[in-house]
Amino acid sequence: MSTPIIDLTELFGLSGRGDAPGRLLGKLETANHTGSVKDRPVERMLRDPRVAGAHTLVEATGGNTGISLAVAGSMLGKRVIVTMSRKMSPGKVRQMEEAGAEVILCPLVGLDSPANFINVARQLGEAEGHWYVDQFNNPANVEAHYETTGPELLEQVRDLDAFVAGAGTGGTLTGAGRALKERNPGIDVVLADPAGSTLGPHLRGEETEPAPYLVEGIGGDFLPPLLDFGVLDTAYQVDDAEAAAHLRTLAAAAIDVGSSSGTTVGAALAYLRDHPGATVCALLADSGDRYAETWRNQAWLTDHGL
Ligand SMILES: Cc1ncc(COP(=O)(O)O)c(C=O)c1O
Missing domain, CATH: 3.40.50.1100 (Rossmann fold)
Structure with a gap:
């Protein structure tokens, strides 16, 4: 469409x-x-063969990718964990949670801090059975x-x-x-x-x-x-x-x-x-x-x- x-x-x-x-x-x-717009990359990124081997999808998002991934993940039967900066609107958190995702809010700090939302997602993605979707590099x-x-x-x-x-x-x-x-x-x-x-x-x-x-x-x-x-x-x-x-x-x-x-x-x-x-x-x-x-x-x- x-x-x-x-x-x-x-x-x-x-x-x-x-x-x-x-x-x-x-x-x-x-x-x-x-x-x-984020349905487009999410649909494409989830064609990755690594999805099949993961029980949990992890992503860092400004919100829209997280909403799209939460919905797609629930249709695929996958757990979805999303990290996002606290700056973003509460309505995004609500939509992600309604679709069954777990949302981790992170302080608004730069990439040089381990608490940055991208660094938190990358770290979580390393756990057994997790796949970090990584829209920033995928x-x-x-x-x-x-x-x-x-x-x-x-x-x-x-x-x-x-x-x-x-x-x-x-x-x-x-x-x-x-x-x-x-x-x-x-x-x-x-x-x-x-x-x-x-x-x-x-x-x-x-x-x-x-x-x-x-x-x-x-x-x-x-x-x-x-x-x-x-x-x-x-x-x-x-x-x-x-x-x-x-x-x-x-x-x-x-x-x-x-x-x-x-x-x-x-x-x-x-x-x-x-x-x-x-x-x-x-x-x-x-x-x-x-x-x-x-x-x-x-x-x-x-x-x-x-
Ligand atoms: C809210 C929002 N998210 C994402 C994008 C595009 O993001 P990306 O650069 O990740 O493709 C835009 C582009 O205008 C946007 O307005």
Whole structure:
């Protein structure tokens, strides 16, 4: 099944802007079975023959991979243990637990600390009968997007000028980006990066100190091994306040998506300002249902100045 493309051009007021207003599209990954783009890599990673020999699947996640793995694991009859940073929304924990997974919340510390969620998962994965799925290093993550997300975009948007997504593991941008460039090297692959992440600055050759931000699932303070910076053409950084404003616009049109979609829409609008007339597709990676206590909660938004 291909996820739908929706046209956001009018919603974001682009159609009235001059002779070459451009087109803003969104790829609605909420239509995947568990409501996020992560069903794609999870389905592919679970084809691994090591799954059969494991009674327990372990994964480090920003939440969406964990939700997808929890559901898949319960269908396969496997125990699922997921590690996640405390920063992430409680709704994600709830969805994982409802599907039968065990969730270990870890402090928001860098990879140099053994308490970091990725290090905790790697350690747990070493136990007898456990398999660490390892989306951050598993090549099947990239392959899933190379074989599905990229070709779908080429099929669905014939005059695509740019694809915009965030990077958590880098699987989406690396896999889909390679597929797009292979077919048409003129398509720009654009990193949507939260302000505070070090990935966008790295692409520009700047090494910066990470700063905290609230958007979930993308950006970070380390370079994900699967992210091929060679496939990226440019990056735009979007702060939490701008992401929240775009989410309000989307919600008003009953487009129920998660925090990172505010970032990808912001980056796509910035790209359109630099490339008037372009056709741009932003990844809308996950559903708003997992953000009930946070990005979907006015009191939380107000508390955080959003
Ligand atoms: C919430 C969320 N998770 C994951 C991703 C993509 O992650 P990855 O780089 O791991 O493929 C995105 C991309 O925009 C996202 O918004």
